[in-house]
Amino acid sequence: MSESIIKEENLVYKKTNLLTSKALSYCPGCGHGTAHRIIMEVIEEMNIQSETIGIAPVGCSVLAYDFMDIDMQQAAHGRAPALATAVKRLYPNKFVFTYQGDGDLAAIGTAETIHACNRGENITMIFINNGIYGMTGGQMAPTTLIGMKSSTSPYGRDVALNGNPLKMTELIAQLPGTYYVTRQAVHTPANVRKTKKAIRKAFEYQKLNKGVSFVEIVSNCNSGWKMAPVQANKWMEDNMFPFYPLGDIKVPSEQ
Amino acid sequence: MKELRLMKGNEAVAEAAIRAGADGYFGYPITPQTEVIEYLFAEKPYERTGMVVLQAESEVAAINMVYGGASCGKKVMTSSSSPGISLKQEGISYIAGAELPCLIVNVVRSGPGLGTIQPAQSDYFQSTKGGGHGDYRLIVLAPASVQEMFDFVDLGFELAFKYLNPVLILSDGVIGQMMEKVELSEQKPRLSDEEIIKRCPWATTGKTPNRERNIITSLNLIPEIQEKHVEKLHQKYLKIQNNEVRFEKIQCDDAEYLLVAYGASARICQKTVDNARDKGIKLGLLRPITLFPFPSTAINEMSKQVKGILTVEMSLGQMVEDVRLAVNGNVKVEHFGRVGGMIPSPDEVLLALKQQIIGG
Numbered sequence: 001m002s003e004s005i006i007k008e009e010n011l012v013y014k015k016t017n018l019l020t021s022k023a024l025s026y027c028p029g030c031g032h033g034t035a036h037r038i039i040m041e042v043i044e045e046m047n048i049q050s051e052t053i054g055i056a057p058v059g060c061s062v063l064a065y066d067f068m069d070i071d072m073q074q075a076a077h078g079r080a081p082a083l084a085t086a087v088k089r090l091y092p093n094k095f096v097f098t099y100q101g102d103g104d105l106a107a108i109g110t111a112e113t114i115h116a117c118n119r120g121e122n123i124t125m126i127f128i129n130n131g132i133y134g135m136t137g138g139q140m141a142p143t144t145l146i147g148m149k150s151s152t153s154p155y156g157r158d159v160a161l162n163g164n165p166l167k168m169t170e171l172i173a174q175l176p177g178t179y180y181v182t183r184q185a186v187h188t189p190a191n192v193r194k195t196k197k198a199i200r201k202a203f204e205y206q207k208l209n210k211g212v213s214f215v216e217i218v219s220n221c222n223s224g225w226k227m228a229p230v231q232a233n234k235w236m237e238d239n240m241f242p243f244y245p246l247g248d249i250k251v252p253s254e255q
Numbered sequence: 256m257k258e259l260r261l262m263k264g265n266e267a268v269a270e271a272a273i274r275a276g277a278d279g280y281f282g283y284p285i286t287p288q289t290e291v292i293e294y295l296f297a298e299k300p301y302e303r304t305g306m307v308v309l310q311a312e313s314e315v316a317a318i319n320m321v322y323g324g325a326s327c328g329k330k331v332m333t334s335s336s337s338p339g340i341s342l343k344q345e346g347i348s349y350i351a352g353a354e355l356p357c358l359i360v361n362v363v364r365s366g367p368g369l370g371t372i373q374p375a376q377s378d379y380f381q382s383t384k385g386g387g388h389g390d391y392r393l394i395v396l397a398p399a400s401v402q403e404m405f406d407f408v409d410l411g412f413e414l415a416f417k418y419l420n421p422v423l424i425l426s427d428g429v430i431g432q433m434m435e436k437v438e439l440s441e442q443k444p445r446l447s448d449e450e451i452i453k454r455c456p457w458a459t460t461g462k463t464p465n466r467e468r469n470i471i472t473s474l475n476l477i478p479e480i481q482e483k484h485v486e487k488l489h490q491k492y493l494k495i496q497n498n499e500v501r502f503e504k505i506q507c508d509d510a511e512y513l514l515v516a517y518g519a520s521a522r523i524c525q526k527t528v529d530n531a532r533d534k535g536i537k538l539g540l541l542r543p544i545t546l547f548p549f550p551s552t553a554i555n556e557m558s559k560q561v562k563g564i565l566t567v568e569m570s571l572g573q574m575v576e577d578v579r580l581a582v583n584g585n586v587k588v589e590h591f592g593r594v595g596g597m598i599p600s601p602d603e604v605l606l607a608l609k610q611q612i613i614g615g
Binding site: 049050051052053055062063065068069070071072073074075076079082083084085086087089090091094111112114115 | 278281307309311313316317319320321322323326327329331349353459460461462464468470472473474
């Protein structure tokens with residue numbers, strides 16, 4: 001039925017070629033699907049499918065390899081930058097990227113993240129920050145905002161009890177090994193276009209061998225936040241963006 | 256005439272890695288194995304063969320670098336000593352689950368905890384019974400000389416790629432630190448990218464139009480599939496047990512008593528055998544070279560010949576459990592060991608044999 005109504009002239013949106021036909025396992029309204037899509041669009045547009053190796057560690061996106069039609073490695077929690085380091089050093093001409101969530105990149109994998117950035121590995125890191133552990137059902141993440149409720153901060157994150165939220169992207173931007181650091185979002189068409197441009201740059205910069213290119217995507221977790229998708233996006237704009245402001249944090253100097 | 260060199264065990268591992276055509280070494284300093292990474296950086300293998308050497312930020316990162324490199328079909332390794340090997344267990348479990356080839360070297364020191372930097376053999380359980388989580392086995396090689404430290408690197412890589420399984424060289428602070436004459440092998444060339452794709456069609460080297468994407472994972476969320484996967488691993492371990500048992504028998508033909516020891520303890524026991532025979536005691540030594548697979552059949556056969564068996568380990572008694580399983584009650588099996596970085600002397604071993612086996 002659905003096939004018959006999709007005529008060429010009616011087609012306004014379709015699956016990008018480098019996503020598989022497997023139905024996404026993400027919750028409706030989640031930003032992961034959009035982030036996956038634009039990464040795959042960039043890889044297709046750059047014509048680098050045969051030269052790209054992706055690494056997704058534990059988190060909601062642990063099954064990214066089911067959806068991305070490229071060679072992929074599934075890493076232990078937090079360890080993707082270590083795998084990526086070895087892959088890129090052993091295959092310096094390949095494009096290597098990690099796709100990590102906030103619990104992964106900013107908690108259990110903090111050491112791997114900071115040191116891969118500080119060594120200036122020529123990799124791209126995509127960081128999905130939704131302020132919560134989505135996969136395990138909504139626990140407090142290192143990026144959970146002060147006052148934000150989660151299943152392990154049920155009365156809201158309290159600094160005295162839980163410590164402060166961590167601005168990982170600002171932190172790694174200070175390291176000499178990072179070349180391009182930006183924070184984007186994928187909740188509106190305009191933001192999707194900006195993020196795609198950022199990801200394109202992040203992949204292009206790998207050719208320069210100048211160090212890590214790092215794209216944070218502030219995203220929603222409507223299930224973990226216990227909100228409807230539209231409400232979650234609004235909440236993200238009102239609460240996440242003031243603390244995690246969008247825009248470039250470190251851009252290559254024009255020389 | 257082959258090239259001879261006087262080397263430390265740890266240096267032999269490093270030189271062997273270069274000559275085996277390894278693609279990458281990822282490590283972190285820890286006594287008593289730091290010479291491995293020091294030797295590599297001094298030797299600049301990236302200029303000799305193109306081999307990558309990297310000092311990681313942690314043992315955890317180092318083993319995960321190995322995981323990433325092995326996922327690409329590259330010949331990669333790491334080395335450490337006991338506390339560092341404990342940190343690597345997560346990565347080793349993933350590598351075993353994802354069925355990847357790699358080499359890990361443990362130059363054992365005494366534990367538990369930080370213990371001491373002196374030699375021990377107290378990581379036998381960790382090495383042969385799992386170490387990390389899940390049903391898996393490593394192929395475990397136990398060198399007893401600097402020559403074997405050298406030879407087992409290439410052998411380890413061969414076995415790792417043959418079975419797509421991590422291989423552990425279980426050494427100790429004695430073998431790692433002592434200097435002996437080593438006969439060096441010829442330089443093996445590193446494989447080209449095309450050769451790697453041919454040898455490892457499963458490797459993540461970039462999806463080309465002529466094949467489906469390659470995925471390296473240890474995750475199977477569907478129990479029926481995970482059960483099949485674990486059973487497949489089990490079949491592989493059985494095959495390894497059937498094909499890869501290695502051991503050495505020293506003066507066993509007429510032996511009335513038997514020592515079982517590996518690594519540095521086996522070297523000490525060799526002297527004990529000589530001393531015992533000088534005194535008219537017909538003593539033999541069975542030295543397991545592979546600790547997994549364990550030479551159970553050979554030990555069982557010896558148990559039908561001898562009056563008693565003493566295992567000698569620098570631990571409170573770990574391998575002795577496998578010896579008892581192999582002997583299955585045929586004869587008395589006792590353990591003698593020193594711990595905490597203390598090394599048993601040949602005379603102590605002979606005394607223990609007299610007290611615990613001959614006189615007991």
